[in-house]
Amino acid sequence: MNISLHGKRALVSGSTAGIGLAIALGLAEAGADVVINGRSQPRVDAALATLRSKLPGARVQGVAADLGTAEGVCALFQQVPQVDILVNNLGIFEPQGFFEISDEAWSRFFEVNVLSAVRLSRFYAPGMAERGWGRVQFLSSESALQIPAEMVHYGTTKAALLAVSRGLAETLAGSGVTVNAILPGPTRSEGVGGYFARLAEEQGVEAERLERDFIAEHRPSSLIRRLATVEEVASLSVYLASRQASATTGAAMRVDGGVVRSIA
Known part of the structure; x- marks a missing residue:
């Protein structure tokens, strides 16, 4: 299968390392113009250097902004007003017992893991629909289906992303914009x-x-x-961004190594 994303602009949130950086590299390899994002300029610069060393000539741009805040998201919008492919990858995790998770931690996890994706999708998806083509992806987790006792707050936010993803797919029905969730399993990020x-x-x-x-x-x-490796997860993201995946939408796609014991 020859995946070509030439002429498309992609944004990957939280992409200075790990799965996000691997997805950014995969999209760039397929020909997309890619915007990467991180909270600090040094992290963004280092990620850009990594991408350019691995893929000389890649069309990549970096934006330093904390997308876990409304202010950071607005700062990004000023620099990147339009994209064709949005990968909501930004997320945090922290093992912690349920009875030790504070209100502050619950709020922080929801702001970073859920509201960042909501804000980005709410801004970029209407333009995709107007142009008749677009891709929106949410990086969820197998923890959304099997809530881990060691980090209930994390699993809860990843389950929320499944609901947002399916709801947005329903909202954009017939628009030419596909919306899907990706559920990695334990990954060496x-x-x-x-x-x-x-x-x-x-x-x-x-x-x-x-x-x-x-x-x-x-x-x-x-x-x-x-x-799993970050490259294994990124491969699914690149496929879902492709023209070949135009009939795949409203789906929760697992790349979990078979962790979830389900035939569906």
Whole structure:
């Protein structure tokens, strides 16, 4: 399959590392003009340098803005008034017991994981509909279907994204704009890798061992028995952004290594 996104402009929120950066690279490889985003200019500059080193000649732009706030989103809109492909990737996670999660933490997770995607979609999707073509994606998680006891607030926000995604798809029916959610399973992103590295240092063991133990203990239904790579998740995003995926909308697409025990 030859995926070409030449002539399309894409925005990937929270894309200076991990899954977001891998998606940005994949979209750029397919020919899209890509806007990456992070909270600080040094992080954005470093990500741009990485993309350009891996893909010389890539048409990439960076915008430093905290999209977990209304002010940051407005700042982005001023610099990027229109896109054809929107990937709502921005998200945070933090293992914490339910009874220890404060109101402040609940609000922060909702602002970053849900409202950032709502605000971006509300701004960009109408223009896509007017032009008769567009792609909106929400990075949810298998944790939306199997709420993890160790971070209920995270799972709740990822479940909310499924509702927003399906509702927006219904809203844009017949417009030429597709809206889908992507549900990664445990993935070796920068954040996850750093978390395991810190634990490994504290416990004096290898990070690889902790990853295997985590899958065995917390995600025993995994069929690949390992963490996914960010590139594996990005491949699904690039396909959903393509013209070939024009009949796929309103869907929750899993790239979870078979963690969710479901035939649907």
